[in-house]
Amino acid sequence: MTSDVxxxxxxxxxxxxxRVLNExxxxxxxxxxxxxxxxxxxxxxxxxxxxxxxxxxxxxDPEGQRMHRRTRHGSTWSSSSTG
Numbered sequence: 001m002t003s004d005v006x007x008x009x010x011x012x013x014x015x016x017x018x019r020v021l022n023e024x025x026x027x028x029x030x031x032x033x034x035x036x037x038x039x040x041x042x043x044x045x046x047x048x049x050x051x052x053x054x055x056x057x058x059x060x061d062p063e064g065q066r067m068h069r070r071t072r073h074g075s076t077w078s079s080s081s082t083g
Contacts, residue, residue: 035047
């Protein structure tokens with residue numbers, strides 16, 4: 001759980017989602033966007049009524065060497081692994 005996050009700095013449409021995700025052990029949100037008037041679909045600044053959240057997931061196996069990242073873009077997921 002991330003305790004030093006200032007949720008007031010998050011975009012209002014996703015603020016509660018980010019807070020709830022960070023309550024789970026092994027999940028840390030890295031970045032997120034709740035949509036902006038000047039945003040572009042699929043861009044780092046999401047368009048109005050679009051959003052995305054990038055998560056870092058701790059390995060379930062304490063001996064695991066890989067860290068997984070998953071990004072939620074509206075209705076689709078993409079993922080990558082590091083390690």
